[in-house]
Amino acid sequence: MSSADIYREIILDYYRNPRNYGKIDNPDISKRDSNPLCGDELEMHINLKDNKVSDVKFTGKGCAISQASASMLTELIMGKDFEYVKKLTKEEILENLGLPDLGPARIKCALLSLKVLKYGIYSYVAEKLNDAASADKIKEEASGLF
Amino acid sequence: MQTSTINIETIRRDFPILQRKVHNNKPLVYFDNAATTQKPIQVIDSIHNYYLNYNSNIHRAVHQLAEEATAAYELTRDKVAKFINAKNREELIFVRGTTEAINLIAYSWGRQNVQKDDIVVTTEYEHHSNIVPWQLLTKEKEAKLEYIGVDDNGELILDQLDDYLNTGRVKLVTFSHVSNVLGTITNAEEIIRQCHKKGVKVLVDAAQSVPHMKVDVQKLDCDFFAFSAHKMLGPTGVGVLWARKEILENMQPFNGGGDMIREVHKYETTWNDLPYKFEAGTPNIADVIGFSAALDYLENIGMDKVREHEIELTEYALEKMSAIKGIKLYGTSDMKKRGGVISFNLGDIHPHDLATIIDEDGVAIRSGHHCAQVLMERLDVSATSRASFYIYNTKEEVDVFIRSLNRARELFRI
Numbered sequence A: 001m002s003s004a005d006i007y008r009e010i011i012l013d014y015y016r017n018p019r020n021y022g023k024i025d026n027p028d029i030s031k032r033d034s035n036p037l038c039g040d041e042l043e044m045h046i047n048l049k050d051n052k053v054s055d056v057k058f059t060g061k062g063c064a065i066s067q068a069s070a071s072m073l074t075e076l077i078m079g080k081d082f083e084y085v086k087k088l089t090k091e092e093i094l095e096n097l098g099l100p101d102l103g104p105a106r107i108k109c110a111l112l113s114l115k116v117l118k119y120g121i122y123s124y125v126a127e128k129l130n131d132a133a134s135a136d137k138i139k140e141e142a143s144g145l146f
Numbered sequence B: 001m002q003t004s005t006i007n008i009e010t011i012r013r014d015f016p017i018l019q020r021k022v023h024n025n026k027p028l029v030y031f032d033n034a035a036t037t038q039k040p041i042q043v044i045d046s047i048h049n050y051y052l053n054y055n056s057n058i059h060r061a062v063h064q065l066a067e068e069a070t071a072a073y074e075l076t077r078d079k080v081a082k083f084i085n086a087k088n089r090e091e092l093i094f095v096r097g098t099t100e101a102i103n104l105i106a107y108s109w110g111r112q113n114v115q116k117d118d119i120v121v122t123t124e125y126e127h128h129s130n131i132v133p134w135q136l137l138t139k140e141k142e143a144k145l146e147y148i149g150v151d152d153n154g155e156l157i158l159d160q161l162d163d164y165l166n167t168g169r170v171k172l173v174t175f176s177h178v179s180n181v182l183g184t185i186t187n188a189e190e191i192i193r194q195c196h197k198k199g200v201k202v203l204v205d206a207a208q209s210v211p212h213m214k215v216d217v218q219k220l221d222c223d224f225f226a227f228s229a230h231k232m233l234g235p236t237g238v239g240v241l242w243a244r245k246e247i248l249e250n251m252q253p254f255n256g257g258g259d260m261i262r263e264v265h266k267y268e269t270t271w272n273d274l275p276y277k278f279e280a281g282t283p284n285i286a287d288v289i290g291f292s293a294a295l296d297y298l299e300n301i302g303m304d305k306v307r308e309h310e311i312e313l314t315e316y317a318l319e320k321m322s323a324i325k326g327i328k329l330y331g332t333s334d335m336k337k338r339g340g341v342i343s344f345n346l347g348d349i350h351p352h353d354l355a356t357i358i359d360e361d362g363v364a365i366r367s368g369h370h371c372a373q374v375l376m377e378r379l380d381v382s383a384t385s386r387a388s389f390y391i392y393n394t395k396e397e398v399d400v401f402i403r404s405l406n407r408a409r410e411l412f413r414i
């Protein structure tokens, strides 16, 4: 993808005016991760109610792709069934960002948000739901992202 | 493209990689020289020639190939000694790179000489390789690690050194001769003079100085000195540690094994002479030999000319860059105190986005924390972009880079 395709108005807008930016007190799910190569950082907080995402917020610093991706991901999962959120794939995230063909050098930036989300869900499923089998599957997906 | 000092066109012909195209046929503009430089054909040929004609292990066998390989390997040591004006060839130890050299000092000299409550002083503009080994050592020894700060001009605040030295507990002061992020040239001679007045040892991380300017270890008068071949036209996997002979003689070996021994018995071993005491095992023979060709290449041009060329390019680039709307340049504008490294940020464009955009125009720069997170914290940024020059770079390439920065600025609507 050329940078003119990557840095479209909408990506810049989410980068400069991130939606759902902030923290939640005592969230059900809380996860922080960074990309050691480029120093992108992301923390995501989620509350669940009746098996749906009732609130989601993120904080972080990094490039336009990683921050826009995180912000768009929060909008994508807000109000959605937990089952749906658990199954999100990297293709869906890239599609949602409008960056389906991002090259290998930058795909990690776009997928850091999904990685944080999956690890967050993993901890929640393992520790709060005590569902070891599902947890392992989610962990495998998370570590397989990049 | 002839500048006042060196014939760049002739030089560029020696670097086949500079002919290649990237991203839809764009000529490569390689401005990531602080990370590693390109290699001239002479270096590539010399490694090739070694493997084709006299590949052999060194020092032990008596056959002809071993003799030739040993001679070529040891000749590099002589050339390095001459290049940095070391008094004795035995003071030069081949290692993998600057990182390994610093670790060797920390693990060997450091463990012997740094005790509880002693102080090791480093600076805020160090590469991680000159911070982490000292963290490991000072934690192990319950000693303290202190930092000389960096002022807003990108220079060290030397008054702070005084305060540390006055405690009487400092065992070592260690700093980069040239900062790999800001390009600042450290006032090394002044620091070394102050430290030696108090009997404190000094390590100079010369990874960014030896490739770019004339450096004389005897004139500097430091105690330890480290640099990497790959940042000065040589191959990866070769570095040099220089240290005073009397210090090396009293240091314990770092790695034990073949070559570093005189006699091995079941429970006792005596060490080989310097420098072999610190070169255990089969070294990186081919690349040390390749490094020899890199040293010849630089000697032929002359380090004063290399420095002049970089000053000219850096001044030119700084002037053009400072005219770009929204740019923030780091480091001093005094070229006497600055090497050919320019760190910057452009508006709110994250350095990784910037690097992606200008890479499309064929321009290779570095973005990120440059293994200097302590400095990033000091500058209050998470990352910077960095352009760094070498002998084969031209003003025309700087123009391409400037145009590309402006394209990025427009894409981000700054």
Ligand SMILES: Cc1ncc(COP(=O)(O)O)c(C=O)c1O
Pocket: B034, B035, B096, B097, B098, B099, B100, B127, B129, B130, B176, B178, B179, B180, B205, B207, B208, B228, B371
């Ligand atoms: C100032 C400085 N010190 C140390 C190093 C580490 O060198 P190497 O990776 O060759 O061991 C570098 C290179 O990245 C550097 O710029």
